[in-house]
Structures are given as C-alpha cells and as structure tokens.
Amino acid sequence: MAEPVLQIRGLCKHFGALRASDNVDLDLMPGEIHALIGPNGAGKSTLIKQIAGEIAPDAGTIRLAGRDVTASGAVARARLGLARSFQVSSVAGEFTVLQNVMLAVAGRLRRTYRFLRPALADTKLTAPAREAIARVGLADREGMRAADLSHGERRTLEIAIALALKPKAFLLDEPMAGMGPEGARSLTHLLDGLRHEAPILLVEHDMDAVFALADRISVLVHGRIIASGTVAEIQADAVVRAAYLGEEDA
C-alpha cells in the first residue's frame, strides 16, 4: 500500500471542557479526495487548523509525506507542501486577483526578498499566477480588486491561490460555502481533476458535491470520527444517518 501523504494519529484538542478533536486518526492517500463531513461545531475547521499548523494539538502526531511536522509552524508546513483554503474567504482584499495569486507563487518559489524589480514585470511570478487564474476561470477578473469580487469569485480565488502553491496536499475548508448551484457545479468539476495533482482533504456541507467527488468519507461528530468509508458505505451507515445525514434530510 502506498504511503499516505498526510497521516494523523491520536490527535486531541480541547477548548476548556469542549473536545474539538478527540483522538482523531485520519489518512490522506495519494490521488484521493477524502471528504470530512459532520454537523456545525463538530471540529472540522479546528482539525484543518491543526493540520495547517495554525493551532497546536494537545496530543497526537501529524505526518506530511512521511515527515513528522507536529512541531512545525504554519509557514514551515506551507513550505513543505500544504495548501489550505479558508472557510471564510481570506484573501488580501486590496490586492487584485493577480497580485493575490502572485504572492502565492512568490511564497512557493521563495522569491519574496527581491526589493527592486517590479513584481508585475517578473514573468516567473506572473506566468504561473495567470495559469492558476485561468484554470479556475477567473482570467477576465485578473485586474480586479479581490474586495470587489462576488462572493463566489472570491471563493474561486481561494482555489487559485491554493493551486499556485503546487502543494503535496490540499486542505479545503468548505470551498463551496455560499457558492450557488452553478458555482458549486463548476467547482466540483475543477476539484475532480485536481486530485491527480495532489490529494484533497475536503471539508464540505454540500452533499451533492461530497457524494460526487469523495473517494472516501469520514464523519466527525463532537470531535470524534464516528465512521469512515466509501460513499456507499457511509450512505448505508445507520449511525451516520442518525447522527448527521438524518439531520440534513429533516
């Protein structure tokens, strides 16, 4: 069996008495989309933040491509190849679409400490940025300020930024949130092709998208993974239906 790109073992995180992560084990295998679903407040975003290195777990280990990164900070993990999108769009609002993505390219290529050359004249930055922008279909918005984009376009920009990092693994926190059916459909199509570049840990509430995309689904409730399996297995799981999918239908 291939080595997991991301391997999480025994992860625990408490906020006071609240268990946001309760002994979480999770693998992300090469080429797969692993969906993480669960009700609001289950601890999905908290898990993503721990994997990205933004908050430290109380216990457990996180390995990226075989390497223990539990003690590394967010910057180091990004450099090792983790790209994450934020649940609430977190782009630089005053920057144009192009500048936002160029910044990601500069981070990946370690071209940040160049002081005198105009960034817009540096094709090593602009060409990969434009490529990523074109792939998500924002080419005609390149010069627009991120703050002036529509909600859906800003979500798409998040994906372009993640793409431009050419990561080893994507961590996407509810990329479809508030997208509308049209946007969700085209994003589903985009993510479908993406898994071959790098596997995706996908937190998502849109069940159509999850069922269409996921190779594997894990269900998180009260910080615990209560079930993990293929789409068919999860759909058939009585416990999951009671704990989560049932709520959705109701």
Add this chain to the structure above:
Amino acid sequence: MTRETALNALLGLGLLAVALTAHAAGWTFTVTLATKVAILALAGAGLNIALGFGGLVSFGHAAFFGIGGYAAGILASHAMFYEPLVTWPVEIEGTRAMPVIWLVAMAASGLAALAIGALSLRTRGVFFIMITLAFAQMIFYFAISWPAYGGEDGLSLGVRNTFAGLNTLDPLSFFAICYTLLMIVLGLTALLRCSAFGLALDGARQNAERLKSLGIDPTRVLLTAFCLSGMVTGLSGALYADLNRFVSPAMLSWQTSGEIMVFVILGGVGRLFGPLAGAALYIVLEHNLGGVSEHWQFLLGLLLLLVVLFARGGLIGLVAGERRHG
C-alpha cells in the same frame, strides 16, 4: 501619468524651485528651511515604509533619527579632536566625510531597528506602539546620562562635515545633497513598493495569516521593512545633525517620534510623497504661525484631527484621490 504621479512631480520640483529661487534672491534662511523640509521628509519617508506599507505604528522612530544624528556627531567630534574612536584591537579614527558618516548612521540605526523590531514584533497594535516608545525612551535617557558625548547639553559638530567637491557650508550645496538623497530614497521606495517584497509587505499588513499559509513568514517580512525604515530615518538624522551642526537628546525624544509620525499622517499614510507633503506643510505652519502665536501647535492638532477624521489619505489623498494598487 496618474494624478498622484503628477502631484508627486509637482511637490518634488516645487521644493527644488523654492530652494533655487530663494538662493537667487539671496534668502539664505529660506534655503535652509527647504533643506530642513527635505531632511524631515526623509525621516518621514523612513517611517512610511514601516507605518504606511507595513502598517506598523512605530512611536519610536526618534530612536533611529537620534542614532543617526549621534553617529554623525560622534564621528565628527572624534575627527575634530584627533581622538581615535577605538584604539583596540584596531585603531578607528573619526571622520568628517559625509558618505562614511551616512553609512555608519544607517548601519547603526539599522542594527538598532533589528534589535528593537525583533522584540517589538512579538506584539502588534497598541502594544507595538508602546514597546517602540519604551525603547526610544530608554535610548533617550541613555543619551542624557552619558557624559562622554555631552549628556543633556548635546554635542557640537563644529563646522559641517565634508562631501568631496562641494562646499557643504554653502546652503544651496547642502540642500542639493539632502534633496538628492531624498529623491534617491523615494525612487528606491517606489521600486520597493512594486517589488515582490513590497507585495509581501502589503500582504503582511492586510492579512498576516494568509501570508503564513503561503509559506511566507510575515514577522520576518515586517522586521526587514522595519530595519529598512530605521536605516532611512537614521540617514535623515545624520543630515539633520549636519544641518544644525549640533546633536542633542531632543532628537531622541518622544516628541520627535510624534513629529515624524505627523509628517506621514498629514501627507498621507502609505503615499510615496506623503512625507514630503507633510513635512513641507509642517514647516510652513511652524514658520508662519510659530511667530504669530505660541499656540500654533493647537492649530496643528486641529488640522491633524481633521485629516484623521475626514481625509485619511492626507494631503496627497485629498488632491489625488484614493490610492490604486498595481
């Protein structure tokens, strides 16, 4: 050419025109005032890198201004009395050569900014303001209580330091030196802002968490900007010492930090020529109202209030409109 570029050109050429006209008319004092504007604008241009581009509200830039000033004063006084600065392990002499003094001033203020920035950047916001103020105050009290270089009384440079081929005591020549340095720094700053580093710095100001997720350490970016900022303000301090041929702890006082910040805010935070507009307005007000009333600072306060409440872009923003990116 955008409106802001046109305004910048007007400001730059305007200052030059004032100095040349005053020189032709024999108004030496006005040439000196124009020189003071150029030097103070340079101090503000330094702060603008940290405050305007990086969003770092430093209330301690007097430290760098003063360190630059003392670098000039100390080097010059040693040269004046033929006393080596250091005798062991190697003998280092003082100097009166401006370019050497500038380099030393920038190195010293840059190192101070590295140390102060590394500690202050553990915090942001109000705490950052207070820590930078605290460090500047420590250096201020150190200068006051250090008798070797004049303590409270300050230190005289005697004649002005030298620049090969120019008579620096000639007001117009000294203006030309200060003006040229200001324009070089503003030109480099313009390049900096459009560079990859400028992008990262602006990104660090807007969204530090996002920057981390791109593998860019925002603290390192901000610290680098803080050092560059301190170096530029340090350079202006060395020129200011030469303008007055005197340095005193007043250069290091918190009032000086406040004044430098006023130049930037009046002119327009983050606007390339904002510090020049702000410093020019400040000197014009001080010169014209300072004679009329002791309380001209009250009017200055009122003006600042108006800018902060109604014209965040300062003078530049008022005339040229909102800043455009990229």
